[in-house]
Amino acid sequence: MRTEVRLSRTQRSLESLHSGKDMSIAYNFAYLNEAIKREIRRKILKAIAIPGYQVAYASPEIPIARGWGTGGLQITLSLIGPGDCLKVIDQGCDDSVNAVNLRRFISMMTGCETTTETPKATLIQTRHRVPDTPLRPGQILVFQVPIPEPLREVEPRDQITRRMHAEGDYGLMWVKLYEETVLWGRVTVGARYPVLVHGRYIMDPSPIPRWDIPKLDRSEALLLFGAGREKRLYAVPPYTSVEPLTFEDVPFTVENQVGKACELCGSTNSFLDEIPADDGVTSTWICSDTDYCSRRRLQDPRVKRLSLRMRKPTEVGGA
Amino acid sequence: MGVKCESPPVLKVQNLGKIYGPGCPNCVGLTGPEHGRNVCPKCLSIVAFYGISLELFEAEVLGIVGESGSGKSSLLKCLHLDEEPWCGSVYHKEVGNGERDLFACSAQQKRAIRNKLFGVVYQSPEVGLRMGLTAGANIAEPLLLTNKNKPNFRAVRSRILHLFHQVELPIGRVDDPIRSFSGGMQQRVQIAKALACNPSVLLLDEPTSGLDVSVQASVLDLIRRIQWDTGLPIVIVSHDLGVIRLLTQRTLVMRLGRVVEAGLTDQILSDPQHPYTQQLVASALT
Secondary structure, eight states: OOOOOOOOHHHHHHHHHHOTTOOOSSSBTTBSOHHHHHHHHHHHHHHHHSTTOOEEOOOOOOSSOTTSSHHHHHHHHHHOOTTOEEEEEETTBSSSHHHHHHHHHHHHHHOOEEOSOTTTOSEEEEESOOOSSOOOTTOEEEEEOSOOOTTTTTOOOHHHHHHHHHHTOOHHHHHHHHHHHHHHSSOOOOBSOOEEETTTEEEOOOSOBGGGHHHHTTOSSEEEEEETTTTEEEEEOTTOOEEEOOOTTSOOOOOOOTTOOOTTTOOSSSOEEEEEOTTSSOEEEEESOHHHHHHHHHHOHHHHHHHHTTOOGGGOOOO | OOOOOSSOOSEEEEEEEEEESSOOTTTTTTOBTTTTBSBOTTTOOEEEEEEEEEEEOTTOEEEEEEOTTSSHHHHHHHHTTSSOOSEEEEEETTSGGGTSBGGGSOHHHHHHHHHHHEEEEOSSHHHHSOTTSBHHHHHHHHHTOOSSSOOOHHHHHHHHHHHHHHTTOOGGGTTSBGGGSOHHHHHHHHHHHHHTTOOSEEEEESTTTTSOHHHHHHHHHHHHHHHHHHOOOEEEEESOHHHHHHHOSEEEEEETTEEEEEEEHHHHHHSOOSHHHHHHHHHOOO
């Protein structure tokens, strides 16, 4: 699928900048070459075959810095095809700089359709959130992962943590949970709550809030996790069990949002971001998932009127 | 061994040997007390110990005594499956009816055996405990080594408090960092950790060597009381003949990686046969 047209470098970059869907660029479809894509796809297949297991992969160079979503981007680029519809979110928001840049880069390199609507997308790349609109079968959610190793906090040596995973030796992780429960009465992990996948491997779900953890359990969409800097990828196939690590008698809890509702759409069952007011004392709350929020407002005329008074949907976001 | 027992031994060790280094066919023949060295002159490997056979019976305390470098701690590490031996085998009566060599087990099985069947106390608390954690969390670790069932927090907690009480530590300090404990108290926490999973064998590696005399006495007292109460078989490694005399019924004397004398502790201490044992007994401060 190589579409090569002889153009000067300047012409080429100008061309690609101005025409999102124009394929007249001297890059391979989806930027990565076919050999690299095949390597990543093979590793993804292995990851799917062993749910929660971290598979090492090559993590090739791409034109963004490691630690800025390279793992997710490599997975997306190796999977995307001409018929796909892409959505990229950064902490639930479609409009943040990171999400916009990644979306434009991918669409420039593939000519694929992009969207902000969760149900419409076939491939969703995300940083630190799971969309609040339930995913459907056939969708793929690609997470950008900063630290793939859930045991790193209790054991800094990778050589040892790999052996701990191999032997299912998770006592130290439980000791950490024990100690937090003793000292604070509960587990104090905010994001990156460790989960047990398919009853076998402890997995880092990337820094999603606890609110999103139950959505991973028996998810209908395929969940892929890429850590470009650490050169690891892992997967949760559809309908696989994902349980947060908890003691039998100390239940897992999500963020407490009792009495709070989205200022824009009035939602109480989506994850909310805090917007501190100028007085420095009070705060308001808005949906972290901008697509969920704006579609709710479009669907409900009563809510829409309310919201128009406040802000335009596109301005909502990045808290 | 001179002792005959009706029930099968809890632990049976056959011809166990450990060589650090490449090892060669001459290693065994050219080392040992009769050659006065434990380094093979041909390949420069260190023969930590060789040809060790022993049986440990129910409710028995077996002592291993010898100078530093005689291989006694290496032997204990091998018994705890921390290190692979060069030759020989170890059998436990609860693993495959006492007929399965523990070293033939997989890494997972070995870990399970280590956690369930053995309790170990090291000379230095830094080795046996995690200094960054609280005392309770250290004891909790063997209790929480599970990925099959969700552990129950209250059950784990009450077991920890029970063990804390059993080793005579103040309950109020259970959530203090282990760093803030004195040496003797850290040894007690190690003992509590070793007992957490109700092991069938307790391995003690110089448990009191780093302590001052009065604390030493109280920790030895605790070990003896636990042994009387539970009838737990113990292997204790020490260079201190006082400890051996106080705790053990049978003793192996090791020198340069070989057992030079074995038998009832009373006999060995009152009537030593081997010149090295005689020297050892004569130089004891009593």
